[in-house]
Every structure is written in structure tokens, then in C-alpha cells.
Amino acid sequence: MPHKIVNKNQLSENVYRIEVEAANIASARKPGQFVIVGISTEYSERIPLTIAGADADKGTITLIFQAVGKSTAEMANLEVGDSIDNIVGPLGQPTHIEKFGTVVCVGGGIGNAPLLPIAKGLKEAGNKIISIIGARTKELIILEDEFKAISDELTVVTDDGSYGRKALVTEPLKEVCSRGEKPALAVAIGPTPMMKFCCLTTKEFDVPTVVSLNTIMIDGTGMCGGCRVEVGGETKFVCVDGPEFDGHKVNFDLMMKRMNAYKDLEQEALDKYKEHRCKIGLDK
Amino acid sequence: SERLKIPPQEMPAQEPDVRKNNVEEVALGYTEEEARLEAMRCIQCKNAPCVEGCPVRINIKDFVGAIADGDDQKAMEIIQQNQLLAAVCGRVCPQEIQCQAKCTVGLRYKDPTMAVSIGRLERFVADKFLDNDMTPKIAPETGKKVAVVGSGPGGIVVAGECRRAGHDVTIFEAFHKPGGVMVYGIPEFRLPKALVQKEIDKLIKMGVKLECNFLVGRTRTVKQLMNEDGFQAVYIGVGAGLPKFMNIEGEQLVGVYSANEYLTRANLMKAYDFGKGADTPIARSKKVAVFGGGNVAMDSARTALRLGAEEVYLIYRRSEAEMPARIEEIHHAKEEGVKFLILQNPKRILGDDKARVRAVECLRYELGEPDDSGRRRPVPIEGSEFEIEVDTAIVAIGNGANPLLQQTTPGLKFNKWGNIEVDDNCKTSIEGVYAGGDIVLGAATVILAMGQGRIAAQSINEYLKSG
Numbered sequence: 216m217p218h219k220i221v222n223k224n225q226l227s228e229n230v231y232r233i234e235v236e237a238a239n240i241a242s243a244r245k246p247g248q249f250v251i252v253g254i255s256t257e258y259s260e261r262i263p264l265t266i267a268g269a270d271a272d273k274g275t276i277t278l279i280f281q282a283v284g285k286s287t288a289e290m291a292n293l294e295v296g297d298s299i300d301n302i303v304g305p306l307g308q309p310t311h312i313e314k315f316g317t318v319v320c321v322g323g324g325i326g327n328a329p330l331l332p333i334a335k336g337l338k339e340a341g342n343k344i345i346s347i348i349g350a351r352t353k354e355l356i357i358l359e360d361e362f363k364a365i366s367d368e369l370t371v372v373t374d375d376g377s378y379g380r381k382a383l384v385t386e387p388l389k390e391v392c393s394r395g396e397k398p399a400l401a402v403a404i405g406p407t408p409m410m411k412f413c414c415l416t417t418k419e420f421d422v423p424t425v426v427s428l429n430t431i432m433i434d435g436t437g438m439c440g441g442c443r444v445e446v447g448g449e450t451k452f453v454c455v456d457g458p459e460f461d462g463h464k465v466n467f468d469l470m471m472k473r474m475n476a477y478k479d480l481e482q483e484a485l486d487k488y489k490e491h492r493c494k495i496g497l498d499k
Numbered sequence: 500s501e502r503l504k505i506p507p508q509e510m511p512a513q514e515p516d517v518r519k520n521n522v523e524e525v526a527l528g529y530t531e532e533e534a535r536l537e538a539m540r541c542i543q544c545k546n547a548p549c550v551e552g553c554p555v556r557i558n559i560k561d562f563v564g565a566i567a568d569g570d571d572q573k574a575m576e577i578i579q580q581n582q583l584l585a586a587v588c589g590r591v592c593p594q595e596i597q598c599q600a601k602c603t604v605g606l607r608y609k610d611p612t613m614a615v616s617i618g619r620l621e622r623f624v625a626d627k628f629l630d631n632d633m634t635p636k637i638a639p640e641t642g643k644k645v646a647v648v649g650s651g652p653g654g655i656v657v658a659g660e661c662r663r664a665g666h667d668v669t670i671f672e673a674f675h676k677p678g679g680v681m682v683y684g685i686p687e688f689r690l691p692k693a694l695v696q697k698e699i700d701k702l703i704k705m706g707v708k709l710e711c712n713f714l715v716g717r718t719r720t721v722k723q724l725m726n727e728d729g730f731q732a733v734y735i736g737v738g739a740g741l742p743k744f745m746n747i748e749g750e751q752l753v754g755v756y757s758a759n760e761y762l763t764r765a766n767l768m769k770a771y772d773f774g775k776g777a778d779t780p781i782a783r784s785k786k787v788a789v790f791g792g793g794n795v796a797m798d799s800a801r802t803a804l805r806l807g808a809e810e811v812y813l814i815y816r817r818s819e820a821e822m823p824a825r826i827e828e829i830h831h832a833k834e835e836g837v838k839f840l841i842l843q844n845p846k847r848i849l850g851d852d853k854a855r856v857r858a859v860e861c862l863r864y865e866l867g868e869p870d871d872s873g874r875r876r877p878v879p880i881e882g883s884e885f886e887i888e889v890d891t892a893i894v895a896i897g898n899g900a901n902p903l904l905q906q907t908t909p910g911l912k913f914n915k916w917g918n919i920e921v922d923d924n925c926k927t928s929i930e931g932v933y934a935g936g937d938i939v940l941g942a943a944t945v946i947l948a949m950g951q952g953r954i955a956a957q958s959i960n961e962y963l964k965s966g
């Protein structure tokens with residue numbers, strides 16, 4: 216059944232938010248879960264995207280994605296009224312939400328999108344939320360207002376200092392961890408190197424840290440093993456055992472290498488797609 | 500007799516050098532003439548032992564007889580009494596260990612390849628009537644709802660049989676396309692996807708509803724389907740979707756695939772058309788090692804060739820006689836140039852500085868005493884390590900049971916391997932819930948899944964009569 220896009224807006228350069236019909240998923244999903252999207256049935260690849268929000272009454276879910284390659288670029292070119300052929304979910308284990316006390320939520324770039332529903336859930340469970348959100352530059356900071364609304368404290372950082380503090384997220388994270396009252400939990404979601412360094416930071420302070428991994432997936436149901444990562448020396452499937460894991464146990468270096476498995480082919484696909492769109496005069 | 504003098508009719512096939520460069524079907528099917536001759540080789544045994552060898556007990560003697568008489572229509576009708584997926588099973592059944600293993604002609608020559616080619620004849624008839632509309636009659640609507648979880652061969656049979664009984668049937672499939680392993684696993688060159696789609700179309704025409712992208716256990720649970728969505732009976736046919744790895748060093752390297760991943764990328768996602776429309780990438784391999792000796796390993800090796808690999812090694816721990824793959828697949832793989840490295844087994848996979856596969860380190864084996872399965876146990880020869888340079892490794896050593904339903908269906912009983920426990924009627928520990936196929940049997944075959952589907956459908960139809 217096709218899923219109609221009922222809302223679309225652009226959050227920053229290359230980052231889009233769409234609201235799309237998916238009634239079953241809207242009522243079943245919990246924070247931390249994701250869907251797998253296939254734009255059209257015959258040839259599209261299957262790409263995982265976190266459920267950034269849902270409206271069970273309307274029967275819609277919200278996806279926030281960054282156009283980084285062929286499939287996400289194609290998705291970015293869909294407009295309200297267009298449809299996505301395939302969306303399956305909700306997939307993965309929901310976030311374990313309970314009252315921990317103080318939780319520091321660290322989001323980098325597009326990672327703010329998956330982080331938001333988790334932070335919201337943690338807030339609703341009675342936790343004090345300290346949020347740190349960052350991006351390379353001002354234009355790429357997304358969901359600041361949404362985070363402001365649910366955080367007891369919010370720090371915004373940019374790599375280039377064009378907005379908020381000029382710092383990497385690990386700097387304020389370290390400060391929060393060094394305070395007298397140490398946070399009970401950290402949640403870090405963003406680019407893999409960012410998560411790696413957040414985990415190195417929190418480890419020094421013994422602050423348990425949850426990360427949400429974004430390995431390459433196909434089925435998302437545990438059938439292929441393509442999403443496997445090494446956690447605490449054991450092989451785990453991110454799509455069914457995760458996507459959240461104890462960040463102090465994840466072998467990030469190996470994971471990053473696996474995520475680069477198809478770099479050349481992905482570039483090829485993107486180039487071809489752009490060339491094609493130029494030819495038919497669709498490029499914006 | 501005259502009949503015994505007719506030589507076995509070979510199956511026309513694409514030439515190995517041609518076919519390894521395309522994904523079209525390898526075996527081309529009998530001509531009318533060949534089918535007639537092959538059917539005449541059947542000596543119409545009084546007790547027809549072949550039927551015993553067929554898990555769904557097709558009346559082989561009579562359908563083969565009908566072909567010999569030139570009445571293919573009648574042959575089709577006979578097959579259809581027991582078999583909904585003749586075009587599929589005629590192609591993929593391991594006939595040589597089932598119906599054909601019992602065939603008197605083969606036994607007389609003490610050579611299974613001399614048996615009547617029952618599978619090929621079944622395929623011949625099925626293909627001939629593929630486009631005929633033989634939609635079965637549907638009983639009056641009962642208003643009762645049946646959920647079929649998984650659209651593999653078992654699920655297809657259950658959906659068809661329960662719909663025929665007048666029930667309102669919905670198939671729930673996790674993938675975006677229906678057909679189970681027949682579409683995501685078994686490659687196009689062995690089983691054209693269009694054939695499977697035709698069977699699905701038939702179901703839709705009968706009024707079966709199909710919901711793809713629906714992962715039972717996550718989108719809705721079995722309990723929700725029954726308690727909230729009004730399904731009185733559920734058939735679980737989710738297959739054996741959990742890839743086994745070898746737990747050796749280097750399995751996390753880039754370029755190591757499970758066969759499931761490799762075949763899903765290639766088949767379901769059509770990675771062979773990457774750059775020509777399809778978006779899903781797959782390794783552009785030059786040298787590939789496949790670990791295993793079953794159908795899945797053969798399919799992986801032959802797929803790798805078709806994706807452009809120059810060398811494909813099939814590495815198997817036992818000897819060729821022990822390979823579980825169908826004889827025809829082994830034969831085809833060899834013809835196409837797959838190199839068989841038997842009595843060898845990978846010890847670890849070696850990578851380069853980018854964590855990409857560079858080589859496999861193998862150990863040589865010799866055959867020792869028979870083990871529990873009666874096969875001689877392979878024993879490693881100490882110090883026999885050697886390296887084979889490859890850039891891709893495909894682990895094809897089998898599948899276990901996917902734990903999702905176990906985690907999300909309280910009250911459903913599983914055995915220690917994670918397979919669902921059922922009684923002789925395919926009934927599970929939950930009232931109204933039935934199961935069959937690979938999730939019950941462990942990784943098995945299309946025809947066994949269909950056989951269980953038939954039993955389950957009968958039980959469901961019986962249950963709904965009283966319920």
C-alpha cells in the first residue's frame with residue numbers, strides 16, 4: 216500500500232522532514248524504533264530511518280532525513296501528495312525508558328532527529344534532561360526549539376562557532392560529567408565518530424552511555440546479518456538486538472569500516488542520479 | 500520391454516559459457532516430443548513406489564501416463580489434486596532423493612539418474628498451463644478470518660486452501676514482495692520470479708488479501724491479530740530466517756556476507772542491475788570463496804559468477820558425496836566453472852588495512868569415523884593451513900530460527916533450537932494458531948513446507964467449522 220506524504224518541510228541544507236501516512240506503524244511505534252523505506256518496489260534500495268515522531272490519531276509518522284546519497288536525494292525530491300511505496304516497521308528494540316535521574320542527551324547533526332523522541336520519552340518518565348546539540352555550522356542545527364521545549368538545560372555548539380558555542384559536543388559533555396552531581400545516563404546519537412568520542416569521554420567518568428547505531432541494513436528483521444557489529448566482543452545484529460547499545464562496548468572502528476563498504480558504488484549511483492535529473496531538467 | 504530402451508531425455512539448458520553471463524533460467528524445459536518420450540519410459544508399476552517418495556503424494560503414475568498418452572490437460576488435473584505449485588516444485592524439488600529415488604526404472608539400472616524424470620515432467624505440464632485460468636471454486640463466504648504470516652510456499656498453500664473453504668484470508672509478509680525464499684533466496688536463473696508472482700496473482704484473484712511490509716511481532720503481534728483484529732485462526736510460516744555464521748576470526752570484515760544477505764541483495768533487490776536502475780549495491784568481486792555445500796552455497800557461488808567474479812571457490816568440509824545440494828545444482832555449478840575445494844574448511848578470514856577481505860586461511864581435512872548422522876566425520880589435518888586469495892567470502896552454512904516471534908508471542912512453545920512445536924495437525928500450543936515450513940522443520944524444502952501447509956489448512960478449516 217502506498218504511503219502518501221502529507222507534509223514536508225526543509226529543516227536545514229539537505230535535511231528534510233516529512234510526515235507520511237502509515238497508520239499501523241504510528242500506533243505501534245515506541246521511542247528508539249525505526250522503519251525501512253523503499254521508495255518504489257522494483258528497484259529502490261531499502262533504507263532505515265528513525266521514526267522521529269508519530270500521530271496515532273492521524274495515522275502518520277514523521278521522518279527526518281539528510282540527503283546524503285541517491286536514495287535520500289530521491290526522497291528529498293518527493294513532494295506533498297507523492298507516495299512512498301514501501302514502509303515497514305516499527306523495527307528494532309524500543310529505548311529502555313525509566314526514571315534514571317539526570318540524563319544528558321547528546322545529538323550531532325542529523326542525530327538530533329532520532330534523539331528527540333528518546334529525550335521526550337525520558338522527560339515524560341520524570342528525568343531531568345540536559346541536552347547538548349551540535350552541528351558543523353549554524354545552518355545544520357536542527358530541532359533546536361523542540362529540544363528547548365523538553366530540556367531542563369540546552370547547550371548548542373557548532374564546529375565553526377557560527378552559532379552557539381564554538382566547540383565539539385564532547386566539550387560540554389565533559390563539563391556536565393565533571394559536575395558534582397554526575398548524570399545517571401548519557402544518550403549520544405550522531406555520526407559514528409562523534410558517538411565514539413562521546414563514549415570515550417563518558418567512560419572516563421563512568422557514566423553509562425547509550426548509542427544508537429546506524430549500520431548498513433537490508434531487511435531489518437534479523438534475516439541477513441548485514442547490520443552486524445561487534446559489541447563486547449560478541450556479534451550483534453543492530454536491526455533486532457539494537458539499534459541502541461552500551462556505547463562503551465561497541466567496536467566503533469570496525470563499524471565505521473563496514474559502513475564504508477560501498478562508498479564507490481554509492482558515489483556512482485548518486486552521480487548517475489544527478490546527471491539524469493539534470494538531463495530531464497528537474498534539478499533544483 | 501520397448502519402453503526401457505528409450506534413453507533418458509536430457510533437459511535442454513543454456514550453454515555454460517553463455518548462461519554464466521546472464522540471470523535467465525538455466526534449464527529450458529522439455530519440448531513436447533521430449534516430454535512424450537520421457538513419459539513413455541515409465542513402466543506404470545502396479546504399486547507406483549514413486550508416489551511414496553513424494554511428500555505430497557502426487558499421483559505420479561497417472562499423470563506421467565497421461566503425458567505419455569498425449570493428454571497433458573488430464574496430467575495437469577491430476578497434479579493439481581495434490582500440488583498447487585507444480586511449476587515451482589518441478590524445478591526445485593530434490594527429486595533424486597524423493598519421488599525419483601523410488602522409481603523402479605532407476606532402481607532397475609541401479610542408477611538414480613536413469614529414473615523417470617518426474618520433476619521435469621511436472622514442470623513441463625505446469626509450464627504448458629501456466630497462463631490458463633484454473634482459479635478454483637470458492638465456497639460461500641463463512642465470514643471467518645484467517646491470518647497467514649509469511650508468504651513462502653507454506654503460506655501460499657494455506658492461503659489458497661483456506662480461501663477455497665470460504666474464509667476471509669489475509670497474508671502478512673515482512674518484505675515488500677511476496678514469495679518467501681522463492682523470491683529472496685532461490686535465484687532467478689533457477690526459479691524465475693514471474694512464476695512465483697503468477698501463483699500470488701492467482702491467490703489475489705481468489706480474493707486473498709495481501710499485506711506486504713507487515714512484520715508480525717512488530718507491526719502487530721499474533722495476539723493483537725487474534726484479540727483485536729478479529730482473526731480466528733493464524734498460520735505461522737515465517738521460515739528459518741536467521742543466518743548462521745562460523746564464529747571464526749575475520750567474519751566482521753568488509754566483503755564477508757551471509758548467503759542470505761548476498762542472495763537477497765542479488766535477487767530480491769536486483770543488485771545485478773545496479774547502475775542499470777537498481778539502487779542496491781553488491782560487492783564487485785573478482786575472487787570469491789563460498790563456505791558450504793548445500794543448495795544455498797551453490798546458489799551463492801553461481802550468483803557470484805553471474806555478478807562478474809572471475810574465480811569462485813566452493814569450500815566444503817566433507818567430500819562431494821556428502822554435499823547436501825541437489826545433484827543437478829552441483830553439476831551446473833561445475834559446468835559453469837565453480838571450483839570445488841572439498842575436505843577443506845576456513846579457519847579464519849584475513850583482511851587488509853581497510854578491513855577488507857584479502858584471503859581465507861583454510862585447513863585440510865580427512866574423513867574419519869562416521870558421526871551421528873552416519874556420515875564420516877571430517878577431521879582437520881594438523882598443520883595443513885594454507886591461504887586462498889579472495890576479496891569476498893560468503894558464509895552459506897545454513898539458517899537457524901529467527902527469534903522475533905518467540906520474543907513477542909507469549910504462550911507459543913518452541914523447542915531448544917527455536918523452532919515452533921506443533922502436533923501432527925500442525926497445531927501449536929496456542930488455540931487457533933498453526934505453524935509449518937522451515938520455522939517448524941528447520942531449514943527444509945519447498946515441498947515439505949507445502950506439505951505442512953496442506954495439513955495446517957485442513958486443520959484450520961476443520962477448526963473453523965466447529966469454532
Ligand SMILES: Cc1cc2nc3c(=O)[nH]c(=O)nc-3n(C[C@H](O)[C@H](O)[C@H](O)COP(=O)(O)OP(=O)(O)OC[C@H]3O[C@@H](n4cnc5c(N)ncnc54)[C@H](O)[C@@H]3O)c2cc1C
Pocket residue numbers: 249260261262263264265266279280281282283284285286287288325328329428429430431432433458474475477478481482485
Ligand atoms: C537504524 C537506523 C536509523 C537511521 N535513521 C536515520 C534518520 O533518521 N535520518 C537519516 O538521515 N538517516 C538515518 N539513517 C541513515 C540512513 O539510512 C542512510 O543515510 C541512508 O541509507 C543513505 O542512503 P543513500 O542512498 O541516500 O546514501 P548512500 O550514498 O547510498 O549512503 C551514504 C551512507 O549511508 C550509509 N548507508 C547506505 N546504505 C545504507 C542502508 N541500506 N542502511 C543503512 N545505512 C546505509 C552508508 O554508511 C553510506 O556510506 C539511519 C540508519 C539506521 C541503521
Ligand SMILES: Cc1cc2nc3c(=O)[nH]c(=O)nc-3n(C[C@H](O)[C@H](O)[C@H](O)COP(=O)(O)OP(=O)(O)OC[C@H]3O[C@@H](n4cnc5c(N)ncnc54)[C@H](O)[C@@H]3O)c2cc1C
Pocket residue numbers: 591592593648649650651652653654671672673674677678679680681684685713714715716736737738739740762794795798825903904935936937938942943944945946948949
Ligand atoms: C538459497 C536457498 C536455496 C534453496 N533451494 C531449494 C531448492 O532448490 N529446493 C527446495 O525444495 N528448497 C530449497 N530451499 C529451501 C526452501 O526455500 C525453504 O525450505 C522454503 O522456502 C520454506 O518455506 P516456508 O513456507 O517455511 O517459508 P519461507 O520461504 O521461508 O518464507 C517465509 C516468509 O515469511 C516472511 N516472514 C518472516 N518473518 C515474518 C514475520 N514476523 N511477519 C511477516 N512475515 C514474516 C519472510 O519474509 C518470508 O517471506 C532453498 C533455500 C535457500 C535459502
Ligand code: SF4
Pocket residue numbers: 552553554555556557559582588589592593594597598599617618621946
Ligand atoms: S512435488 Fe516434488 S517430490 Fe513430488 S512428484 Fe513433484 S518433483 Fe517429485
Ligand code: SF4
Pocket residue numbers: 540541542543544547548549550559560563601602603604615617
Ligand atoms: S516408479 Fe517410476 S516407472 Fe514406476 S510408476 Fe513411478 S515413475 Fe513410473
Ligand code: FES
Pocket residue numbers: 431432433434435436437438439440441442443452453454455
Ligand atoms: S539488516 Fe538484515 S539482519 Fe539486520
Ligand SMILES: [Mg+2]
Pocket residue numbers: 260284285286481778
Ligand atoms: Mg544508497
